[in-house]
Amino acid sequence: MGKSARGARGGVHWLFGDQLGPHFLTPGDHGPGRGTPLLMIEARSVFRRRRFHRAKAHLVLSAMRHRAAEFGDRMTYVRAETYRDGLARAAGDRPVTVHHPTSYAAARFVRSLPQVTVGPARGFLVPARDFAAWADGHGGTRLRQEDFYRWVRRGHGLLMDGDEPAGGRWNLDHDNRQPPPRDTATLPVPAPYRPREDGIDDEVRHDLDRWERDGDVSFVGRDGPRRFPATRAEARAALGRFLTHRLDTFGPYEDAVLAEDPVMSHSLLSSSLNLGLLDPAECVYRAEAEWRAGRAPLNSVEGFVRQIAGWREYVWHLYWYFGEEYRRSNTLRHTAPLPGWWCDLDAEAVRARCLRTVLAQVRDTGWTHHIPRLMILGSYALQRGWDPAAVTDWFHRCFVDGYDWVMVPNVVGMSQYADGGRMTTKPYTSGGAYVNRMSDLCGPCRYRPGERTGDRACPFTAGYWTFLDRHRDRLRGNPRTARPVAGLDRLGDLADVRRQERKRGNAPP
Numbered sequence: 001m002g003k004s005a006r007g008a009r010g011g012v013h014w015l016f017g018d019q020l021g022p023h024f025l026t027p028g029d030h031g032p033g034r035g036t037p038l039l040m041i042e043a044r045s046v047f048r049r050r051r052f053h054r055a056k057a058h059l060v061l062s063a064m065r066h067r068a069a070e071f072g073d074r075m076t077y078v079r080a081e082t083y084r085d086g087l088a089r090a091a092g093d094r095p096v097t098v099h100h101p102t103s104y105a106a107a108r109f110v111r112s113l114p115q116v117t118v119g120p121a122r123g124f125l126v127p128a129r130d131f132a133a134w135a136d137g138h139g140g141t142r143l144r145q146e147d148f149y150r151w152v153r154r155g156h157g158l159l160m161d162g163d164e165p166a167g168g169r170w171n172l173d174h175d176n177r178q179p180p181p182r183d184t185a186t187l188p189v190p191a192p193y194r195p196r197e198d199g200i201d202d203e204v205r206h207d208l209d210r211w212e213r214d215g216d217v218s219f220v221g222r223d224g225p226r227r228f229p230a231t232r233a234e235a236r237a238a239l240g241r242f243l244t245h246r247l248d249t250f251g252p253y254e255d256a257v258l259a260e261d262p263v264m265s266h267s268l269l270s271s272s273l274n275l276g277l278l279d280p281a282e283c284v285y286r287a288e289a290e291w292r293a294g295r296a297p298l299n300s301v302e303g304f305v306r307q308i309a310g311w312r313e314y315v316w317h318l319y320w321y322f323g324e325e326y327r328r329s330n331t332l333r334h335t336a337p338l339p340g341w342w343c344d345l346d347a348e349a350v351r352a353r354c355l356r357t358v359l360a361q362v363r364d365t366g367w368t369h370h371i372p373r374l375m376i377l378g379s380y381a382l383q384r385g386w387d388p389a390a391v392t393d394w395f396h397r398c399f400v401d402g403y404d405w406v407m408v409p410n411v412v413g414m415s416q417y418a419d420g421g422r423m424t425t426k427p428y429t430s431g432g433a434y435v436n437r438m439s440d441l442c443g444p445c446r447y448r449p450g451e452r453t454g455d456r457a458c459p460f461t462a463g464y465w466t467f468l469d470r471h472r473d474r475l476r477g478n479p480r481t482a483r484p485v486a487g488l489d490r491l492g493d494l495a496d497v498r499r500q501e502r503k504r505g506n507a508p509p
Contacts, residue, residue: 010036010037010094010095011036011037011094011095011096011097012036012037012038012039012076012090012091012094012095012096012097013025013036013037013038013039013096013097013098014038014039014040014041014087014091014096014097014098014116015038015039015040015067015098016040016098016101016102016106017040017042017060017061017063017064017275018060018102018274018275018276018403019099019122019123019276020063020064020067020232020275020276020277021123021232021275021276021277021278021279022232023122023123023276023279024099024122024123024276035074036097037074037075037076038071038074038075038076039075039076039077039078039087039090039091039096040064040067040068040075040076040077040078041078041080041083041086041087041090042061042064042065042077042078042079042080042086043080043081043082043083043085043086044079044080044081044211044216044217045081045082045083047211047216047217048216048217050393050396050397051218051219051220051343051397052219052220052397052398053219053220053221053362053366053397053398053399053400054208054219054220054221054222054223055221055222055223055224055226055227055365055366055400056221056366056397056398056399056400056402057208057219057223058201058204058205058208058223058224058226059226059228059230059271059275059366059400060275061204061207061208062200062201062204062226062230063229063230063231063275063277064077065077065200065203065204066200066230066231067231069200070231076090078090083109084109087113091115093115094115095115095116095117096113096115096116096117097116097117097118097119098110098116098117098118098119099118099119099120099121099122100118100119100120100121100122102121102403102404102405103403103404103405104324104404105404122276123273123276123279123280124280124313124316124317125152125156125280125281125284125309125313126152126155126313126317128317128320130155131317131321132321134148134151135317135321140321141422142421142422143318143321143422143423144425145310145311145314146170146171146310148310148313148314148317149170149306149309149310149311149314150165150170152309152310152313153165153170153305153309156309158284158285158288158305158309159288159291159298159301159302159305166291166298166302167298167302171302171306172251172298172299172302172303173303175251175252175299176251176252176254176255176299176300176302176303177255178252178253178255178256179256179437179438179439180253180256180257180258180438180439180440181253182440184258185258185259185260185261185440186258186260186261187249187253187258187261187264187265189245189246189249189264189265190241190245190246192238192241192242192246192263192266192267192268193229193234193237193238193240193241193242193268194227195226195227195228195229195230195234195238197224197225197226200230201226201230205223205224208223220343220344220345220363220397220398221345221362221363221364221366221398222363222364222365227268227365227367228268228271228272228367228400229271229272229277231277232277232278234272234277235269235272235275235277235278236278238267238268238269238272239267239269239272239278239282239283239286242267242268242269243286243287243290243296244295246265246267247265247267247287247290247296247300247301247304248295248296248297248300249265249300250265250266250267250300250303250304251297251299251300251301251302251303251304252299252300253265254266254303254369254370255371255438256371256438256439257354257369257371257372257376257435257438257439257440257441258439258440259353259357259439259440259441262361262365262367262368262369262372263369264369266369267304268367269283270312270401271367271400271401273308273312273401274401274403274406280308280309280312280313283304283308284304284305284308284309287301287304287305288301288305307370314409315405315406315409315410316405318409318413318423319404319405319408319409320405322409322419322422326408326409326412326413326419327389327392327408327412328389329388329412329413329418329419329420329422330387330388330389330418331417331418331419331420332385332388332416332417332418332420332471332474334382334385334386334387334388334416334418335385335387336384336385336386336387336506337386337387337390337506338381338386338387338390338391338394339506339507339508341508342359342394343394345359345360345362345363345398346359346508347359347360347363349508350508350509351446351447351508351509352445352446352447352458352459352460352509353441353442353444353445353446353447354376354435354439354441354442354445354460355376355377355380355459355509357441358372358376358377359377362377362398362399365400366398366399366400367399367400367401371438373395373399373415374414374415374428375428375429375430375434375435375438376435377395378391378411378414378415378416378428378429379415379428379429379430379460379463380459380460380463381415381416382415382416382417382427382428382429382467383429383460383463383464383466383467384463384506385467385470388411388412388416388418389412391411391415391416392407392408392411392412392416395407395410395411395415409423414428415428420474421478425478425480426478426480426481427467427475427481429463429464429467430460430464431449431458431460431461431463431464431465432447432448432449432450432458432460432461433449433450433461435449435460436449442458445458447459447509449461452465452491452493452496452497453493453496453497453500457497457500459504459509462497462500462501462504463501465488465491465494465497466497466498466501468481468484468485468488469488469494469497469498472485472488
């Protein structure tokens with residue numbers, strides 16, 4: 001146990017490891033020497049239950065321990081086997097307050113404790129009751145992100161000129177879907193912010209090494225040096241560097257992929273937002289200020305605002321609105337297990353350059369941006385018919401910004417289309433032509449995006465057609481997939497494609 005405020009009268013305020021920013025405290029109650037006693041619990045059982053990415057475990061523990069050190073004697077930092085054990089040791093029967101946790105399991109747990117009072121969630125723009133009213137008003141079933149995004153923009157005055165969207169258009173995706181520039185391996189932009197490790201990072205790494213040696217836990221992936229902020233000061237520095245040096249080029253290439261430049265112009269702020277080190281309001285309003293000051297183009301600012309005030313906010317609320325049973329959605333009845341090479345992040349076993357490159361990025365950093373997640377990793381899993389619950393768990397464990405609320409809607413709803421269209425209007429998958437158009441990954445690859453059969457058949461192209469064939473009865477009735485499904489009947493080699501993909505099975509492509 002760390003330094004304790006156990007002797008203080010009254011209650012204690014409990015901070016989970018993703019509630020690390022000042023907005024999880026009472027205003028005016030931020031200093032180390034005053035205010036309500038604080039508690040954090042580092043529960044070893046969390047790491048025993050799942051095989052997390054080593055870099056993720058390091059980041060979360062580093063962020064928690066840094067935050068505890070900032071508060072000094074005011075913070076009780078408990079290292080325990082479970083949350084229940086830690087709470088009993090640190091708080092006894094004193095009253096405890098906590099803000100609404102970010103998973104169903106944690107929410108059930110805190111509500112089961114008679115001494116704990118649960119306050120509203122923080123770290124988001126829209127209160128839960130407001131979203132519920134909006135969703136109920138839209139029928140509660142097909143809730144489209146674009147409609148929600150416009151509603152948030154209006155309600156928060158984000159990128160608005162009176163009652164109209166800034167620039168006259170709500171959606172600037174047309175300007176933000178450029179393929180990568182040719183004849184360059186990297187975007188000519190300043191590098192992103194990178195933190196410097198300190199003694200706390202060394203301590204965390206030493207502990208993780210010891211846990212693995214003792215056989216207590218098992219991790220996947222590589223760790224070090226730390227790439228993502230673990231303190232609010234680092235997160236604010238990362239936000240400032242992005243806004244000042246990288247925001248202007250973010251928009252055009254946000255959907256593009258370069259093999260040697262996994263970061264491109266992306267902000268790398270998702271882990272900081274999801275740890276609670278940054279508040280989404282400060283991110284979007286500061287980005288808008290850059291546009292209004294003439295320092296960043298509208299399309300880049302709108303794309304960034306859409307990611308946070310649109311998509312991130314939307315995913316958070318759908319997680320709670322759809323209910324816990326949503327995670328078990330499996331409309332397509334996909335049940336195939338994840339293969340060992342995928343679970344172990346064994347990029348060297350893969351010959352397809354796009355998949356090998358992205359899997360190596362995840363192995364080495366615990367991160368890759370949204371297009372490799374959706375259109376390479378997620379698309380491959382969808383085409384192979386892997387169990388969506390297992391795919392969701394993999395994304396949760398292997399990404400530094402992955403949490404239950406993040407990955408359930410993103411993977412079940414969007415990536416794996418397991419909800420049958422409650423969240424998106426079509427399955428997000430494609431053949432190799434899309435990857436070839438939006439990246440530089442296909443040129444040196446042994447496979448050819450235009451070939452469906454044979455030694456050079458692209459696994460994404462063959463996989464795309466077998467996916468459509470497997471689900472043609474369902475997808476022919478969808479206006480967004482009816483045309484490619486109709487194209488199945490024009491493929492003279494469809495029987496060969498089926499046989500080839502059955503033979504491929506779960507072997508690395």
